Amino acid sequence: MTYEELRAALDLFDLDEGATLAEIKQRHRELVKRHHPDHHGGDPADDAVATGDVSGHRQPTAANTDHRNQELIRQINAGYRLILDYIHNYRFSFTREEFYKQNPDQRLRHQFGNDPLWGNGWR
Numbered sequence: 001m002t003y004e005e006l007r008a009a010l011d012l013f014d015l016d017e018g019a020t021l022a023e024i025k026q027r028h029r030e031l032v033k034r035h036h037p038d039h040h041g042g043d044p045a046d047d048a049v050a051t052g053d054v055s056g057h058r059q060p061t062a063a064n065t066d067h068r069n070q071e072l073i074r075q076i077n078a079g080y081r082l083i084l085d086y087i088h089n090y091r092f093s094f095t096r097e098e099f100y101k102q103n104p105d106q107r108l109r110h111q112f113g114n115d116p117l118w119g120n121g122w123r
Contacts, residue, residue: 009083012075014033032077036069
């Protein structure tokens with residue numbers, strides 16, 4: 001896997017660099033549901049509306065629509081597998097700095113918890 005492949009998968013999912021596992025899974029479900037060939041029942045007019053192609057010049061056929069959706073589903077699933085592979089091989093950091101970065105409220109409690117004005121001493 002290269003960084004460019006990972007970035008392309010994140011772009012396909014429209015995720016930023018700080019996505020959680022829950023966000024990744026939710027986005028995958030949304031994309032599969034939206035682009036699954038059975039979603040539109042094979043009606044090319046529905047797909048034209050979904051893709052914004054309502055010009056009426058070239059109406060997609062049901063076969064072309066199904067093929068496009070199947071290809072998109074393949075790309076979505078491949079991107080999902082790539083992101084999950086990256087996550088499963090990721091080395092997590094359990095340092096104090098990383099903990100406070102992930103939990104800013106705890107960082108503030110640690111930093112100002114004993115302060116007489118901001119912490120527990122203030123009444």
